[in-house]
Amino acid sequence: HKILRLVLGDQLNSNHSWFQEKNDATTYVLMEVRSETDYVQHHIQKIAGIFAAMRNFASELTAKNHHVLYIKINDENNLHSFEKNIKQLIELYQFSYFEYQLPDEYRVDQHVQELCKTISIPSKACDTEHFFSERNELATFFNGKKTYIMENFYRMMRKKHHVLMEGDKPLTGKWNYDQDNRKKLPKNHVPVQPYIFNNDVSEIVTEIKKAGITFIGEIDEKKLLWPINRDQALQLLHFFISECLGYFGDYQDAMVPNLWSMYHSRLSFALNVKLISPLEVITAAVEAWNANPEKISYNQLEGFVRQILGWREFMRGVYWAKMPEFAHLNYFKYSNKLPHWFWTGKTKMNCVRDAIEQSLHYAYAHHIQRLMITGNFLLLAETDPDEVDQWYLGIYIDAFEWVELTNTRGMSQFADGGIVGTKPYVSSSSYIHKMSSYCSTCFYKKEVKTGEKACPFNSLYWNFYNRNENLLRTNPRIAMMYKVWDKMKSEEKTALLSQAAYYLKKVNEL
Ligand code: FAD
Ligand code: DLZ
Ligand code: SF4
Structure with a gap:
């Protein structure tokens, strides 16, 4: 048995059960492909950040003695789609089994399912082991309802996963502190400076340009500020917990010129590419509140937990319940161009x-x-x-x-x-x-x-x-x-x- 396992650019979860055992029969593949860089015009920091995180992830797997194939954007044999590259690899290395983790995007999910139908070897899909909820859990929960109420889903998630609960009652007796979380930033209040990284991604940017990928936005290529490995993602989490969580709820909706991230965590990139898990983020926040309730009041904590256990899981559930129709809905029949x-x-x-x-x-x-x-x-x-x-x-x-x-x-x-x-x-x-x-x-x-x-x-x-x-x-x-x-x-x-x-x-x- 020779197994080929595909790891997508947003599946960089080193705690996944796949990686817990080393196995000489298994090869992992990550690939930089035009099908992903070009389905929309991306910000240069997004492409560079994902490539950098993918390359780091591949190196970490290799360092742990896993067998890894990595296809770079300008590699000669790169056929620039997941399907074509996988087929080529199966031929070349005579793999007898193909495995992948469930893609989060409908588009990619369709491609990979098609691929599995056209290859001659057996294949298997595995969970990403990242989210709290299953892909179709929301659809089942709201079965038959026209409108999906986030608050109902959130309460179910709180109960099911025992987050901020006392038995089956919400801690403090109240589910939701949204009313407390709508403050403007006081005039003399100076928020903490954002914690940023100085990642040198200049080599990657050169490769992206050489490939001729069109992109938008600016980049300081010697100082990419986003976390591009798990260690950095954890550092950002710890910074958020110690410096920002105590103000998170209060100023969640506030805006000030030039204060670009205020008390927000900026963990969304690390979460979405799965460098960290929603469970460990929530656990860290709850522990910090437990240890220091004077510094972090409960409304800040609940506000933060609701974003991740509530909104994030809810949005994913709606997506899987309503795709592919959702991508074409236009209730107001609007047709103007973007300014x-x-x-x-x-x-x-x-x-x-x-x-x-x-x-x-x-x-x-x-x-x-x-x-x-x-x-x-x-x-x-x-x-x-x-x-x-x-x-x-x-x-x-x-x-x-x-x-x-x-x-x-x-x-x-x-x-x-x-x-x-x-x-x-x-x-x-x-x-x-x-x-x-x-x-x-x-x-x-x-x-x-x-x-x-x-x-x-x-x-x-x-x-x-x-x-x-x-x-x-x-x-x-x-x-x-x-x-x-x-x-x-x-x-x-x-x-x-x-x-x-x-x-x-x-x-x-x-
Ligand atoms: P924080 O304010 O620190 O919140 C903590 C975490 O909660 C976030 O990292 C995120 O994982 C989660 N979260 C908060 N709100 C939402 C939400 N509405 N939906 C899902 N998760 C949420 N978020 C994305 O991750 N990707 C997107 O492409 C995206 N597009 C958006 C487009 C629009 C028009 C709007 C209104 C919101 C969008 N969001 C998106 C949700 C939200 O704005 C971002 O998750 C958030 O700004 C990320 O910054 P942060 O990590 O500092 O969040
Ligand atoms: C967003 C993105 C980009 C720009 N490039 C790649 C890539 O070259 N290779 C890859 O595996 N993933 C990339 N991604 C993220 C994918 O679009 C992501 O894996 C899908 O959203 C999964 O459904
Ligand atoms: Fe205020 Fe100007 Fe924005 Fe109008 S356009 S809401 S005046 S900042």
């Missing part, structure tokens, strides 16, 4: 400019920037969800379709008509002003609704409700907004709608 300046950051809107510039610079924006700044704007600008997905899937270091699509098309764009969330996340300037300090230095005036310097969020917001009245008015969570709209004088409505029409027409000049 050009999404690729440059050159807009006069201060909040949007900052979010885009930092995304190009760091391949990262924190959740509320993605949801309430860029996502909010694109929804109000009636953007084609396909265009929105391409941008989010390419630009973020942590973007993999299973979590990008559900967050973007679902939560942010409401293109699913309310599977992921119960109402669209849109806002006028008042929410942005409440949660940030962008407005005071903006070209646009937050309190102005029409005319030259009117903040675009204001008129576009009312335009959104007006245009989608048929789809939204009956939603009880939105009824209030229609009451306000109904009470507005008709001249005011007309002025708002014509301002919105003007901005939509001139969207590339905002």
